[in-house]
Amino acid sequence: MSNADPVLNISIFAAFVLITLFIVYRVSSAGTTTDYFAAGSGFTGAQNGIALSGDFLSAASFLGIAGAIAVHGYDGFLYSIGFLVGWLVNLLLIAELLRNTGRFTMGDVLSYRMQQRPVRAAAAVSTLMISFIYMIAQIAGAGSLVALLLNVHSAGGQALVIGGVGVLMIFYVLVGGMKGTTWVQMIKAVALMLCVAMITLFLLGKFGYSLTSLMQQAAERNPLGERIFSPGAQYGKDATSRLDFVSLSLALVLGVAGLPHVLMRFYTVPNALQARKSVVWATCSMAVFYLCTLVIGFGAGAVSGTDAILAAPGGENSAAPLLAYRIGGTVLLGVVAAVAFATILAVVAGLTLTASASFAHDVYANVFKRGMAEPDSEVRVARLTALIIGATSILGGILVNGQNLAFLVSLAFAFAASANLSTLLYSLYWRRFNTLGTLWGIYGGLGTCLVLVIFSPVMSGAPDSILPGVDFAWFPLRNPGLVSIPVSFLCGYIGTVFGERDEPGRAAEMEVRSLTGIGAHGRR
Structure with a gap:
């Protein structure tokens, strides 16, 4: 990349940032809590579905998965399968019921028929923890990307880049709220689809539109050889690595339905029908994207070679930008970098908004103010929280710089499945479920997951490892989902059995509302 023109790279990059900032400023309307947190519930299912794919197709999907496929082959593609299949859980079990029951956050659903203050506090703790883990992966990815553009190799230089990029991303949230963030996500999703389609066509053209030739060269330039075409290169070395694969798969498939920033998007549409349409649109668009990443991943290995990818700033995460530079020069690299940055930008904006909304709405408005907070003060607290969360995530991003982004995000999925999925399903489908079961499910799953990680x-x-110079590990698996997810379901069940039953009338009311939507626009 020594021949790259940094001025042209940064010019394309800066133009994209300025255009999206202008759009965010023009469409923002954060006068009320409904506007700031849910964009006035004014988006259609198609719009929200495209935005959902924009929210979900993160740095892990574009940079991390392409790098994992380039280096590890078949095992890297397993991330794509897990990310995509997980949307079936949302489509079949969560989307419509959540839209009918909640208002702004996951805490609205979990606390509907429980004791408000402890359950909302637990939901906020879970949301903040998951959002933080997800955000550090995205901010680290953004730092790696800009470091690659500027050819910054030193750890101190990359840390400065990560800090600057993190500040820029937080600014988007403070200006735009949910409406501005949604438009950025839609623009980013369309740009990302066009970008991966363009790279895929350019790449196949380079090999005479022969996928066989491309994959043969990928095997020749990878130390693993033809092992990259079969499972086991990364997760088949021994019994522990095979168990790790099962744990990873469980986290990826079940984690989607527990991600707070994905769940919050269902409140931006007017009714449950549009929520279901959102999931269908998102799933279809992501299926096309992940097929393209398969070609891009193997193509990056074929064109750049594994050694060059691992030696670049950002390691595995540099596979797609390096490939863009090799097949399209500086202009395509600048375009890919801008789109990848927009990818990260949209996800971080969604995560920051979700985390700040959870604290402002669940903790400040309903725990501290007991439901009597003024809308202006709630939005103000959300913006202050966004600043604090963003600053903390920048520090975390510097700490994990160089780790594979898809792997880091898989940890966030494990936390989401462990803390949120059991309590959401129990709340929506089990009348006997109570406050103690909710608390045990959230804290039991979250605590177990954290300790094991x-x-x-x-x-x-x-x-x-994040701290390679020391060794205090006793849990052998890199993803804790195989243990922490069942523990969460078990804790929720035991807590319910030993806890006092909440008011049964509230359970019946929630069931009617979640299934029919009656009263959904007049909820508390």
């Missing part, structure tokens, strides 16, 4: 090879004891 801290004492796993993710943190220490391995060359690619």
Whole structure:
């Protein structure tokens, strides 16, 4: 990349940032809590579906998965399968019922028939934790991308880049609220689809439109050889790695339905029908995207070679930008970088908005103010929270710089499935479920997941750990989902059995509302 023109790269990059900032400023209307948190529930199912795909197709999808496929082959593509299949859980079990029952946050649903203050506080803790883990992966990805554009190799330089990029992303949320964020996500989703389609066509053209030739060269330039075409290159070494794959798969498939920033998007449409349409539109668009990433991933390995990818700033995450530079020069690299940055930007904006909304709406308005907060003060608290969360995530992004983004995001999925999925399903489908079961389910799953990650090879004891110089790991799996997700369901069940039954009339009322939507526009 020494021949790249940084001025042209940054010019394309800056133009995209300025255009999206202008759009956010023009469409923003954050006068009320409904405007700021749910965009006035004014988007159609198609619009929200495109925005959902924009929210979900993160740096992990574009940079992390392409890099994982380029380096590990078949095992890298497993991320794509898990991310996509997980949307069936949302489509069949969550989307419509959630839209009918809640208002702004996941805490609205969980606390509907429970004791308000402890349940909302637990929902906020879960949302903040998951959003933070997801955000550090995105901000680290943005830093790697800009470092690649500027050819910054030093750790200190990359840390400065990550900090600057994080500040820019937070600014979008403060200006635009949910409406501005949604428009950025729609623009980004369309740009991303066009970008991956263009790279796929250019790439196939380079190999005479022969996928066989492309994959043969990918095998020749990878130390694994033809093993990249079969499972096991990354997760088939021994019994532990195979268990790790099962754990990863469980987290990816079940985690989608527990991601707070995805769940919050269902409130931006007017009714449950549009919520279901949102999921269908999102699933179809993402299926096309993930098929393209398969070609891009193997193509990056074929054109750049595994050694060049791992040696670039950002490691595996540099596969797609390097490929763009090799097949389209500086102009295509600048376009890909701008689109990848927009990808990260939209996801971070959604995550920041979700986390700040959860604190402002669940904790400030309903725990501290007991439902008596003024709308202006709620929005003000949300913006202040966004600043704090953003600053913390920048520090986290610097700490995990260099880790594969798809892997980091899979940890967020494990937290989401462990803390949120059990309590959401129990709340929506089990009348006997009560406050104690909700608290045990959230804190039990969240606590188990956190402890297992801290004492796993993710943190220490391995060359690619976040803290490689020390070793305090005793849990062998890199993804804790295989243990923490069942623990969450079990804790929710045990808590319900030993807890006092909440008012049965509220359960019946929630069931009617979730299934029919009656009273959905007049909820508290």
